[in-house]
Amino acid sequence: MEGSLRAGRLETVLLAWISIGLFVQLAGLLFNNDGSRYATQVYLLLFLPTLLLLLKERLALSFWRQWPAYCFLALSVWVLLVAGLHEGSDRSFGYWLKVVLFLAIYLFAVAKMVERPRRFGWILLAAALVAAVFAWLTLYYQFGVLERSLDYAVVRRERLRELGWNGFADLDHPIIAGLYYGVFAVVLTWFFVQGRMTLVRTSVLAVAVLGLLLYVLLTFSRGAWFALVGGVLVLLLLFQNRKSYSLLGIASVLLLIAVYLFWPEIQNERRVGVNGRDQIWLHWLNLLPGFWMSGAGAGAELSFTLKRGGDVTHAHSLYLQLWYEYGIVGIGLFLSLLASLLWKGWVCRADPVARLGLALLAFAMVAMVSDVYAIFHRPSPYWVVLWLPVGILLGVKAPARDQKHFARSVG
Numbered sequence: 001m002e003g004s005l006r007a008g009r010l011e012t013v014l015l016a017w018i019s020i021g022l023f024v025q026l027a028g029l030l031f032n033n034d035g036s037r038y039a040t041q042v043y044l045l046l047f048l049p050t051l052l053l054l055l056k057e058r059l060a061l062s063f064w065r066q067w068p069a070y071c072f073l074a075l076s077v078w079v080l081l082v083a084g085l086h087e088g089s090d091r092s093f094g095y096w097l098k099v100v101l102f103l104a105i106y107l108f109a110v111a112k113m114v115e116r117p118r119r120f121g122w123i124l125l126a127a128a129l130v131a132a133v134f135a136w137l138t139l140y141y142q143f144g145v146l147e148r149s150l151d152y153a154v155v156r157r158e159r160l161r162e163l164g165w166n167g168f169a170d171l172d173h174p175i176i177a178g179l180y181y182g183v184f185a186v187v188l189t190w191f192f193v194q195g196r197m198t199l200v201r202t203s204v205l206a207v208a209v210l211g212l213l214l215y216v217l218l219t220f221s222r223g224a225w226f227a228l229v230g231g232v233l234v235l236l237l238l239f240q241n242r243k244s245y246s247l248l249g250i251a252s253v254l255l256l257i258a259v260y261l262f263w264p265e266i267q268n269e270r271r272v273g274v275n276g277r278d279q280i281w282l283h284w285l286n287l288l289p290g291f292w293m294s295g296a297g298a299g300a301e302l303s304f305t306l307k308r309g310g311d312v313t314h315a316h317s318l319y320l321q322l323w324y325e326y327g328i329v330g331i332g333l334f335l336s337l338l339a340s341l342l343w344k345g346w347v348c349r350a351d352p353v354a355r356l357g358l359a360l361l362a363f364a365m366v367a368m369v370s371d372v373y374a375i376f377h378r379p380s381p382y383w384v385v386l387w388l389p390v391g392i393l394l395g396v397k398a399p400a401r402d403q404k405h406f407a408r409s410v411g
Helices: 002-031 035-056 058-064 067-085 092-113 115-143 154-158 176-194 198-217 222-239 241-259 263-272 277-291 318-347 352-370 379-395 402-410
Strands: none
Touching: 002 092, 002 115, 035 058, 035 092, 035 241, 035 379, 058 092, 058 241, 067 092, 067 318, 067 379, 092 115, 092 176, 092 241, 115 176, 115 198, 115 277, 115 352, 154 263, 176 222, 176 241, 176 318, 198 222, 222 241, 222 352, 241 277, 277 318, 318 352, 318 379, 352 379
């Protein structure tokens, strides 16, 4: 009895530790102005306690006995095989082994929090509100303090990506910034459509989402725009309640008004087109015979010089980049992972957290069409874009009456 009490207390401590670490991993990119400090915090506050919990649960073998987990593990094994055996791999086998282990630990951490929906909700809400505060701070500092012009030509050229003060909330690139803040716009929309709302709560969420939407808009990352639309649309269609129908109606009206008011700017965006991606994708297609089967190696760069000038080092599409690096087996395993997660999320859709996971996965799947250059690397904003929803859907559980049906369907 005493031993079980000690074990229970240890688990409580570890889960509290992981809760803090997950919040830091999600929001720490904003309030840290030093990448190495952020990495150290994630290692000590998230990976370390999760590893201890994994060891306590003897690697939690029951957690990995599900088809999405099998797909992830198979993909990870293939990544390690390519990293260790392919001469084109850009780093040592040890580096890729650490990355894969970090990802496995992260997915387990998210899934353990999902098993405690109330706690997980508070973590997500805290991280999303921090993101909203930084979005508003960025808008204020850039256009209020620095007095940047709001003229279309200027904001289109100088796209948002950082706060601009002491290195805080610096996400390196407008595309990354747009995707990162877009995730939290989906999260806050989920809180609105699934929770009980008062006037105060609705007002706070509305202000927070408005700041995030304005930030994403001013990154001029069209991949983030389409991903956000896709993620929110999936979310609202999954809930189908009065609040979701109201948001769909309001969004449709606002979209029509925006099209009318900003038609010249929209036409300019159309003329910009895919911004050189067509050239990159054609180059990828020309190289396809040389890598389609075995890939070019883990982390291999796809080098290309655009006609207008400027060098690129990746395919500007996560799907194409994964195929380039890991061959037909790698992209096949990745698509299998996505398909298994979508199916599990659909089976578990009665759970509000599963609906959030599906919406965020839809966000990521749209974003990966034209953006996201790597998913196997150290903690970064792309972990929030892709691996967070993967962890959520790994953690949700189908209702007892559906579990046998799910097993038969995927078995």
